[in-house]
Amino acid sequence: MLVNGMKMKSRLLRDRMCFILVCTFAALTAVPLLAILGEVFVRGCTQFSWDFITEPTPTALKAMMAMRAGDAIPGGIANGIVGSLIMLGMAAAVAVPVGVLCGVYLAENSKKRFAVVVSYLSDLLQGTPSVIIGMITYVWVVVPMKGYSAIAGSVALFIMMLPLIIRSTEETMKILPASLKEAGLALGGNNARVMLKVQLPAAFGGIFTGVLLAVSRVVGETAPLIFTALGCSMVRWEIDKPIAAVPLLIWEFFNDPNLQELIWGASLFLLLFVLCLNITAKYLAKKWNK
Amino acid sequence: MEKPIIEFKDVCVSYTRNTMAVKNVSAAVERNSITAIMGPSGCGKSTLLRAVNLMHSLYPNIKVDGEILLNGQNILAMEPIEVRRKVGMVFQRPTPFPTMSIYENVLAGFSLNGIGLPRSEKEEIVEHSLRSVALWDEVKDVLNKKGTFLSGGQQQRLCIARALALKPDVLLLDEPTSALDPIATKHIEELLLQLKNDVTMLIVTHNMGQAMRISQRSMFMYLGELVEYGDTAQMFAAATDERTKAYLTGKMG
Numbered sequence: 001m002l003v004n005g006m007k008m009k010s011r012l013l014r015d016r017m018c019f020i021l022v023c024t025f026a027a028l029t030a031v032p033l034l035a036i037l038g039e040v041f042v043r044g045c046t047q048f049s050w051d052f053i054t055e056p057t058p059t060a061l062k063a064m065m066a067m068r069a070g071d072a073i074p075g076g077i078a079n080g081i082v083g084s085l086i087m088l089g090m091a092a093a094v095a096v097p098v099g100v101l102c103g104v105y106l107a108e109n110s111k112k113r114f115a116v117v118v119s120y121l122s123d124l125l126q127g128t129p130s131v132i133i134g135m136i137t138y139v140w141v142v143v144p145m146k147g148y149s150a151i152a153g154s155v156a157l158f159i160m161m162l163p164l165i166i167r168s169t170e171e172t173m174k175i176l177p178a179s180l181k182e183a184g185l186a187l188g189g190n191n192a193r194v195m196l197k198v199q200l201p202a203a204f205g206g207i208f209t210g211v212l213l214a215v216s217r218v219v220g221e222t223a224p225l226i227f228t229a230l231g232c233s234m235v236r237w238e239i240d241k242p243i244a245a246v247p248l249l250i251w252e253f254f255n256d257p258n259l260q261e262l263i264w265g266a267s268l269f270l271l272l273f274v275l276c277l278n279i280t281a282k283y284l285a286k287k288w289n290k
Numbered sequence: 291m292e293k294p295i296i297e298f299k300d301v302c303v304s305y306t307r308n309t310m311a312v313k314n315v316s317a318a319v320e321r322n323s324i325t326a327i328m329g330p331s332g333c334g335k336s337t338l339l340r341a342v343n344l345m346h347s348l349y350p351n352i353k354v355d356g357e358i359l360l361n362g363q364n365i366l367a368m369e370p371i372e373v374r375r376k377v378g379m380v381f382q383r384p385t386p387f388p389t390m391s392i393y394e395n396v397l398a399g400f401s402l403n404g405i406g407l408p409r410s411e412k413e414e415i416v417e418h419s420l421r422s423v424a425l426w427d428e429v430k431d432v433l434n435k436k437g438t439f440l441s442g443g444q445q446q447r448l449c450i451a452r453a454l455a456l457k458p459d460v461l462l463l464d465e466p467t468s469a470l471d472p473i474a475t476k477h478i479e480e481l482l483l484q485l486k487n488d489v490t491m492l493i494v495t496h497n498m499g500q501a502m503r504i505s506q507r508s509m510f511m512y513l514g515e516l517v518e519y520g521d522t523a524q525m526f527a528a529a530t531d532e533r534t535k536a537y538l539t540g541k542m543g
């Protein structure tokens with residue numbers, strides 16, 4: 001069919017305008033991320049040093065003296081880094097096996113009523129505000145144990161990670177081709193062996209990626225830790241005592257005029273940590289999907 | 291005549307309550323032969339085939355009635371695991387296990403059955419199985435590579451080797467060459483003819499030429515029924531049923 005020149009031209013123009021519009025909006029969505037990154041980076045990198053990640057938080061007095069003398073505030077966030085790693089480690093150590101088992105169960109039995117209910121509850125849990133999870137953990141763990149602790153903090157983080165791991169495992173298992181399972185069973189394997197030797201290895205990449213993303217989602221959680229871990233100004237390894245965490249420190253620095261300088265360094269650390277986890281997860285997902 | 295290895299007796303399979311995908315199929319399959327199952331798309335070929343290794347028992351909605359005798363024993367009353375060790379299956383798309391090497395893929399039947407073997411025996415089984423599918427020379431130097439690195443035809447031969455490693459009595463093949471190019475297809479056909487002495491094969495095929503080239507007996511199915519069953523050459527020369535004739539002469543999809 002012949003298209004008359006004028007019409008063709010106006011059509012091309014319209015296409016062109018649509019394209020520009022789409023590009024503009026796409027660029028706009030990148031603005032907040034870049035603005036945050038820029039601000040945190042510019043303000044934070046002046047504080048970043050080896051000491052900043054190896055020294056614990058200074059006391060308010062020390063910080064005040066340093067400021068008076070016109071020096072940089074001494075110390076850093078080592079206590080928070082150690083506390084965050086301990087709590088994330090303990091939370092993940094329980095959430096990964098429980099979440100993966102649960103996700104596998106949901107994927108394998110997606111038609112059973114019990115599985116549908118569990119899947120729905122897991123979604124609700126994922127949508128529960130973190131401040132409520134913190135408060136509940138306070139009632140369930142902090143009160144009976146008569147004190148704030150790393151254990152209580154990990155329980156709160158565990159509750160937050162669990163639905164994320166369940167969901168990502170379930171999704172990963174569901175997109176595995178049915179032929180894989182059938183081929184395993186056709187060789188005479190029982191369900192457990194086929195799951196262990198064929199399906200889970202094939203899903204490993206997706207599950208691992210999901211765990212990394214779950215960790216990166218909860219590492220910045222502050223509200224649940226205020227109710228449970230409380231915070232601590234020393235590097236501490238005991239899990240039954242109050243403990244620091246990087247997001248908790250940011251909140252503490254914000255509330256203490258003498259320490260406010262440190263907010264940006266701590267924020268930069270947290271942001272970089274989350275970015276690294278995300279980028280690693282994306283990279284691995286791509287690599288394993290080949 | 292020798293006792294048939296498989297006997298279908300009034301086999302019915304239904305996916306949903308009111309419709310039957312396979313209706314009252316009765317037939318006996320000869321030992322050490324290749325039997326082709328033909329028919330238009332959706333006529334129940336795969337459904338019948340998958341009944342023989344109890345694949346349907348994975349899905350609780352699917353109902354299988356009648357009897358399927360394997361060496362005189364009704365498999366519908368047997369443990370699926372026991373049946374599947376004697377009845378291997380090769381799927382339409384090659385299904386090498388993606389996380390296993392070629393070596394591990396061949397031995398997957400053993401590891402999935404929890405059977406531990408000494409190393410020397412493993413190596414012997416791998417070599418023997420891969421030789422029997424004419425894949426040994428092509429892969430003997432890359433046994434530790436993933437099975438998914440192979441070409442489609444090689445992958446399919448690997449899957450046949452994997453099934454043969456367990457020394458099954460029966461091998462089920464569901465359109466094993468429909469995803470392959472003509473050269474790979476020819477390879478597989480030659481291979482199946484050689485395997486005939488060791489294992490009885492039931493092969494679903496869309497390709498009439500293939501049925502003629504490799505099978506001794508043929509079934510023609512239509513709308514879930516077994517319309518005609520007999521000697522392949524005879525069926526192609528003079529089918530008795532009008533529907534079979536129409537299909538074989540290309541007047542039916």
Ligand SMILES: Nc1ncnc2c1ncn2[C@@H]1O[C@H](COP(=O)(O)OP(=O)(O)O)[C@@H](O)[C@H]1O
Nearest residue numbers: 305306311329330331332333334335336337338
């Ligand atoms: N999983 C299933 N659920 C419901 N119906 C199915 C399923 N698989 C096959 N069918 C139906 O059963 C009939 C036979 O299918 P199938 O055995 O796959 O045919 P063929 O292999 O001859 O092409 C078809 O009508 C098909 O729609």
Ligand SMILES: [Mg+2]
Nearest residue numbers: 335336337464
């Ligand atoms: Mg089919």
